[in-house]
Amino acid sequence: MTITARAAVHDGAGNRLSVRTVQVADPGPGNVLVRMGASGVCGSDRHVLDGEWQLPSPTVMGHEGAGTVESVGDGVQDVRPGDHVVLSWFYPCRRCTACASGKAYACTGSRSEECVLPDGSTRLSSGGDPLFPYLAVGSMSEYAVVPESAAVRIPAEVPFDVASLIGCSVATGVGAVVNDAGVAPGESAVVVGAGGVGLSIVMGLRLAGADPVIAVDVSQEKLEAALALGATHAVLAGPRSVDDVRTIVAGGVDHAFEAIGRPETIEQLPAYLCRGGKAVLVGLPGVGTPVRFNALALAENGQSVIGSNYGSTVPARDFPRLAKLYLAGRLPVDRLISHRIRLDEVNEAFDAMRAGQRTRSVIVFDG
Ligand SMILES: NC(=O)c1ccc[n+]([C@@H]2O[C@H](COP(=O)([O-])OP(=O)(O)OC[C@H]3O[C@@H](n4cnc5c(N)ncnc54)[C@H](O)[C@@H]3O)[C@@H](O)[C@H]2O)c1
Ligand SMILES: [Zn+2]
Ligand SMILES: [Zn+2]
Known part of the structure; x- marks a missing residue:
């Protein structure tokens, strides 16, 4: 079954994002459908919009996200519907030598940077044409499909705006x-x-x-x-x-x-x-x-x-630790957030970033 989602899409030229309805296909084997709770607005997204880095396009932007698992594909074991997860913008393949050595950050089998799932596909489309989720996350969308290794469960007490920032900054x-x-x-x-x-x-x-x-x-x-x-x-x-x-x-x-x-x-x-x-x-x-x-x-x-x-992050090890430190009051991530915005306000958030304003804008999704 295909569902629809509102998403911020970069069409490859110019620095404006178009917020529009896109199609999201069911998660395939090993993948997870996530209903996004929040997405941070990071400087790395801005590099893309300002033409400093090249990506497959059109691109659903956002790579600093957290949300709730909506459904899982065949074979997924680590998360289940209802879990709260932080998304990793560098998903480990779990098969290469680096992964086997506990160095997920040095994985040689990840296809995150190609903005595709492990099988080379994307589950997002618009009018039948593929859309590429930025760093295989695409968190500036109501829904995302990511590999199981990119969705790390954290305690539900951590609010999504805080959890999203654990995913990148x-x-x-x-x-x-x-x-x-x-x-x-x-x-x-x-x-x-x-x-x-x-x-x-x-x-x-x-x-x-x-x-x-x-x-x-x-x-x-x-x-x-x-x-x-x-x-x-x-x-x-x-x-x-x-x-x-x-x-x-x-x-x-x-x-x-x-x-x-x-x-x-x-x-x-x-x-x-x-x-x-x-x-x-x-x-x-x-x-x-x-x-x-x-x-x-x-x-x-x-x-x-x-x-x-x-930060040489091992997502499955470090995201829960960072969440625990936040809950213990030792990592005041909430104080990083200067603006909570709607998806429609994303272009203004990038303009503010270009002007050196705001510490962090975070898009908060309904529901
Ligand atoms: N290495 C990584 O894994 C990684 C991960 C995430 C982001 N990044 C990168 O980190 C950088 C920062 O991202 P961000 O989201 O914090 O961006 P940001 O725009 O929020 O922060 C940049 C800061 O630099 C300040 N600044 C600009 N010019 C300055 C100057 N000449 N001297 C001193 N300060 C100056 C700005 O006022 C602003 O506070 C980006 O390049 C981003 O792509 C790297
Ligand atoms: Zn980032
Ligand atoms: Zn690997």
């Missing part, structure tokens, strides 16, 4: 701190860019016991949010950012995170670091954008620059 930010940087209690850190992802890094640093935690942003509003979420210092971005940070921590910080995706701010990361310090690239630039580092200085200072994808 929170897993990415906390994972960058805990899984990738391996921050130890008392180590110092700077976070450049305090949007949804940067603020999640700030929350992760607080959880890890880092001190001081310095947020850098061009927006005063974002800096205030960072202080409210656990940053100890806020620095307005500008020509003096590095000096200001090095005044707070003489000799430079142990960890520097970039959460914008601009070449200029990425190239500046080593300047914040102490000898032996570690820079972590979380923000994503446009495809093919080069950055330059002073190799001699990096080597002489024993510094490293690492890339961080999805």
Whole structure:
């Protein structure tokens, strides 16, 4: 049986989304039909809309989602109708060597980035033509069909707006701190860019016991949010950012995170670091954008620059842990959300993001 859903579709050109009715087919074997509860509006969706990354199109956007399992296809064992689930935008294949080693984030069999299910199909269509769910999630839709390994059960007490953010910004930010940087209690850190992802890094640093935690942003509003979420210092971005940070921590910080995706701010990361310090690239630039580092200085200072994808998250392990930390009051994800909006208001949310406004907009679906 095919059902209909209202969805935000990107037709491949221009940065506007069209919110329209699409068709959603039954989940096939191994797949799960999810009625969406909420979807975050993440900077990665914006890269696509602004033509910085290319995708199969037309695309149902959204990759930061949570909802309720409506029905399951043959063979699905991990979830059942009625379960509340957070969706993963990088579904593990569960068969490759990386998956067998517990490193779902390094899976080589996932087809998430092709925006298709494991068998290469999509269950979404419009007028008979296929639609591709962004990163095989497509959470800006009333319904989504995802592989079983992309739907991770969490306690029903976690509200959907919070749960949706666990699916991208929170897993990415906390994972960058805990899984990738391996921050130890008392180590110092700077976070450049305090949007949804940067603020999640700030929350992760607080959880890890880092001190001081310095947020850098061009927006005063974002800096205030960072202080409210656990940053100890806020620095307005500008020509003096590095000096200001090095005044707070003489000799430079142990960890520097970039959460914008601009070449200029990425190239500046080593300047914040102490000898032996570690820079972590979380923000994503446009495809093919080069950055330059002073190799001699990096080597002489024993510094490293690492890339961080999805915070090296293992969804089945990390989503329930993050949900538990939220319920215990140790990860105030609800305070990341500045705007709860309807699906029809999605274009305004991206415009606000382009203007550097709002910490996180979250689309909340009816029912
Ligand atoms: N690595 C990953 O796995 C991963 C996952 C999710 C998102 N991302 C990427 O993280 C980046 C941030 O995403 P987001 O959703 O937080 O976006 P966002 O737009 O909410 O946040 C960006 C922040 O950067 C600030 N900013 C802009 N220019 C600045 C400058 N010159 N100096 C200091 N601050 C500046 C903005 O004011 C804003 O607060 C994007 O590139 C996104 O694609 C990466
Ligand atoms: Zn995201
Ligand atoms: Zn795999």
